[in-house]
């Protein structure tokens with residue numbers, strides 16, 4: 001059988017690609033070496049920040065805005081809660097050129113993106129930040145960009161519902177099946193897995209941190225290094241309701257290379273922070289996530 005498209009890797013990116021492709025044609029196949037959602041890739045865990053004014057590049061904004069439509073469409077169709085709006089507080093220094101997510105001037109670009117796309121937001125100085133967000137300690141020269149519709153997604157549920165919807169649209173999904181190699185044969189692509197050989201008109205490679213392995217014959221594989229992101233869950237000491245999603249936004253403290261979430265897992269869930277990226281082969285100790 002010849003597929004119109006094969007998607008290899010069904011994490012956040014591949015499950016979304018397969019779902020969208022399956023709306024156009026049922027003749028698509030998704031393949032994963034494990035059974036997504038699983039705990040071994042980038043999409044593992046219970047929360048991911050999402051936002052609309054993208055400081056990493058204004059060209060991402062239309063994609064981010066479209067993703068909000070898709071999450072709401074999926075929620076309506078499935079009854080699952082995927083996107084929770086908490087507001088997003090992004091703090092830095094005015095006109096700072098420090099890098100966040102490898103982008104110098106990230107906060108300035110975030111503001112420009114919000115202005116350009118009329119994304120609802122407020123800009124707050126340190127005094128206003130302190131009054132409005134007592135959960136944080138601010139510096140006198142901090143400025144805050146507060147985006148009203150930022151929030152967090154449930155990444156593993158997002159994967160599950162998109163794969164279920166893709167299947168419902170007629171897509172085939174093969175799990176626990178690893179792609180070994182692929183090659184172009186005329187206008188087709190031949191995909192070899194542990195179990196079978198498939199033919200496809202288009203191949204979508206969404207193998208995330210395994211991408212260098214997927215591209216093993218490509219010179220680009222050497223450009224890619226996998227880093228592990230370490231996360232921490234802090235116990236809340238003090239006024240617990242202040243740290244719940246009703247009262248606390250998701251946040252990125254851009255000049256401190258720190259981002260996190262309110263306590264979304266109940267008292268035991270604590271407050272989730274992430275502030276280091278380390279090479280995947282650096283096995284420094286870390287506290288195991290509990291949500």
Ligand SMILES: Cc1cc2nc3c(=O)[nH]c(=O)nc-3n(C[C@H](O)[C@H](O)[C@H](O)COP(=O)(O)OP(=O)(O)OC[C@H]3O[C@@H](n4cnc5c(N)ncnc54)[C@H](O)[C@@H]3O)c2cc1C
Pocket residue numbers: 008009010011012013014031032033034036040041042043044047048049050177178179180206207208209210211214229230231274
């Ligand atoms: C700790 C952490 C926190 C993050 N926080 C945020 C955040 O707050 N907001 C945000 O927007 N982003 C965040 N990200 C980034 C975001 O989670 C990732 O960009 C996203 O999950 C990437 O998904 P993916 O589909 O590319 O990769 P993955 O989820 O890793 O999926 C790749 C899939 O490919 C499969 N695969 C690989 N090789 C093969 C093969 N040969 N054959 C078959 N299958 C294969 C794997 O099994 C896997 O299922 C965070 C990432 C991490 C790690």
